[in-house]
Amino acid sequence: MFGNSKRKQFETQFRPHLDAAYNLAQYLCRNAYDAEDIVQEAYLRAYRAFGEYADENSRAWILTITRNTCYSWMRRHAMSLNVSYDRQSVCGEVDAQLSGSDLLQSPEQIAASESNQKLIRRAIESLPMEFREVTVLRELEGLSYREIGQVLDIPEGTVMSRLARARLRLRKLLVNVDALK
Amino acid sequence: MTMTCDKVNALLSGYVDSELTAAQAQQIEEHIRSCADCDANYRELTRLKNVIEAVAIRTSAPPHLAQRVSAGLKENDRHHASWSGGLVKLAYSLPALLLGLVIGWATLSPFNAGTRGDELPQLLASAHIRSLMADHLTDVASSDSHTVKPWFHGRLDFSPPVEDLTRYGYPLLGGRLEYLAGDAVAALVYRHRQHVINLFVSPGSAQVVSMQAEKYNGYNIIRWTDGYLSYAAVSDLKLADLDHFRALLSDKGMTNNPG
Numbered sequence: 213m214f215g216n217s218k219r220k221q222f223e224t225q226f227r228p229h230l231d232a233a234y235n236l237a238q239y240l241c242r243n244a245y246d247a248e249d250i251v252q253e254a255y256l257r258a259y260r261a262f263g264e265y266a267d268e269n270s271r272a273w274i275l276t277i278t279r280n281t282c283y284s285w286m287r288r289h290a291m292s293l294n295v296s297y298d299r300q301s302v303c304g305e306v307d308a309q310l311s312g313s314d315l316l317q318s319p320e321q322i323a324a325s326e327s328n329q330k331l332i333r334r335a336i337e338s339l340p341m342e343f344r345e346v347t348v349l350r351e352l353e354g355l356s357y358r359e360i361g362q363v364l365d366i367p368e369g370t371v372m373s374r375l376a377r378a379r380l381r382l383r384k385l386l387v388n389v390d391a392l393k
Numbered sequence: 394m395t396m397t398c399d400k401v402n403a404l405l406s407g408y409v410d411s412e413l414t415a416a417q418a419q420q421i422e423e424h425i426r427s428c429a430d431c432d433a434n435y436r437e438l439t440r441l442k443n444v445i446e447a448v449a450i451r452t453s454a455p456p457h458l459a460q461r462v463s464a465g466l467k468e469n470d471r472h473h474a475s476w477s478g479g480l481v482k483l484a485y486s487l488p489a490l491l492l493g494l495v496i497g498w499a500t501l502s503p504f505n506a507g508t509r510g511d512e513l514p515q516l517l518a519s520a521h522i523r524s525l526m527a528d529h530l531t532d533v534a535s536s537d538s539h540t541v542k543p544w545f546h547g548r549l550d551f552s553p554p555v556e557d558l559t560r561y562g563y564p565l566l567g568g569r570l571e572y573l574a575g576d577a578v579a580a581l582v583y584r585h586r587q588h589v590i591n592l593f594v595s596p597g598s599a600q601v602v603s604m605q606a607e608k609y610n611g612y613n614i615i616r617w618t619d620g621y622l623s624y625a626a627v628s629d630l631k632l633a634d635l636d637h638f639r640a641l642l643s644d645k646g647m648t649n650n651p652g
Contacts, residue, residue: 219466227459234454248458252526255462256469333450350410351442352451357412368412376406383441 222262226255229271232353233278239348240282242337246289254281272359279345279363335385343378350375396424401431409438457587460629461525464610468522513616513625514609516573521591521612521627524569524580530589531567531582541568545579551622553579553594556645563590563638583638590628590638597623604639606632615639 233254238247254277261277336347349355349363357368364371396404401424407413408421425432524530533544542555548570557565563583571580571593578595597618604617613632616625617639624642628635 216470219470222466223463230459230462231451231453234458235452238452244452244455248455248461249526251454251458252462252465256465256526259466259469329448329450332445332448336445336450351445357407357410372407372412373403375410376403379406379438379441382445383437386441 218262219259222259225270226258226274229274230255232271233274235352236275236278236345236348237282239337239344239352240279240341241286246285250281250285251278253285254278257281269359269362272355272362275349275353275355276363276365332386335382338385339378339381342374343381346371346374347378347382395427396420398424398428398431401425401428402434405431405435405438409435409442455587457629460611464522464612465526467610468519468526471519512574514607514614517591517593517614517625517627518609518612520571520573520580520593521589524571524582524591525589529569532569534567536565536567538565541565541581544568545570549577549579551596553581553622554642554645555581556642558583558638558641558645561641562586563641585628585630585634585638588628588630588634590626590630590635592642593625593627595623597621606636608632617643619643 230251233251234247237250237254238244241247241250254274258274258277336344336351339347345364346360349360355363357371360371361368366374401421404413404417404421408418411418413421425435533541535541536557536559538555538557542552545553545568553568555565555568559565563585566582566584566589568579568581571578573593573595576595578593581592581594583590583592604615606613606615608614612627612629613635614625614627615632615635616623618624624639626635626639628638630638
């Protein structure tokens with residue numbers, strides 16, 4: 213009975229963060245199937261450590277565990293952490309997809325275009341791990357610098373500079389997306 | 394005193410994210426009002442941020458993931474309970490265990506209905522869940538039955554039939570060795586849409602060809618035997634789909650010409 217109520221409490225508290233955990237895992241390992249396994253393992257780890265958990269920020273906590281699980285998973289499966297897509301090929305792809313397509317202007321129009329979605333997604337996925345994770349946590353999950361610092365275990369100042377460098381890279385990758393000019 | 398462009402550049406991301414102190418933010422504002430370069434940088438950054446927000450490229454977890462996570466936690470609790478309450482349980486279950494041994498002596502297949510009574514669905518479901526957790530779905534990962542089948546040679550003292558059912562919507566993912574109640578059995582892994590099916594095969598000499606469906610912790614389990622081997626298919630698939638899978642396998646084995 214005790215185990216059951218602990219589990220209920222855990223699920224109530226952490227189920228709302230399942231999307232965030234899955235999204236992060238998917239961007240980090242770049243594979244939907246692995247992402248599911250990683251999230252399941254992360255939740256199990258979190259559950260086992262749940263008793264010791266005293267922090268009030270459950271989202272940052274589960275994302276920390278998910279991220280760590282990603283890293284150990286990728287090491288275990290000999291997936292390289294820093295193989296980024298060949299930059300040329302991403303740029304080439306961006307070029308190819310843009311030529312002949314209407315040059316869209318407003319963010320709303322871009323949002324409406326599936327190919328642009330794919331491009332931006334691919335651009336983020338092509339970032340090296342350290343830039344990718346900071347980008348996902350900030351731009352997709354909307355975490356504060358303090359929370360990001362907590363997840364990545366780095367000072368807030370480093371969060372800011374890393375994010376700045378990540379954005380610089382993204383701008384270079386997406387330089388041909390007219391709407392970004 | 395105004396900021397240098399370098400300093401502004403270093404802080405611009407923080408400014409766009411509203412993460413600076415009020416004093417810092419004010420200095421940035423003053424600077425970009427009078428510096429065209431930094432102002433252009435600021436606009437570009439804002440644009441990038443707005444576009445990424447607008448395209449909403451966040452991926453939601455697939456619906457079955459919540460179930461899977463839930464089942465994993467439950468399974469975890471069950472394991473712990475069986476450790477902590479182990480002694481008490483053992484005291485209660487010892488007579489049943491002995492009885493099981495006696496009956497088990499008589500019929501060899503671990504899948505035979507009645508052999509190990511109520512324990513089997515739980516064992517099967519646990520083995521299924523374990524295979525989904527962490528990274529042990531397959532020992533040999535291949536969709537080619539001619540790769541998977543020979544893999545079991547020398548690992549088991551029987552040869553499980555390995556059918557490729559890809560064209561029926563049940564692609565083979567691979568196989569692994571599994572131990573159920575101490576017996577080495579073959580586990581063949583199939584997928585149907587997003588659902589994983591574990592097909593456990595064990596040698597069994599049941600005299601009657603029988604079939605039995607049951608549910609454990611939300612997983613469907615179908616057990617049957619073809620008179621030579623015993624089978625148990627476990628999945629979170631709907632019972633009807635799982636039964637279709639079973640029918641495909643049975644047809645394959647008997648007529649090689651499924652409908």
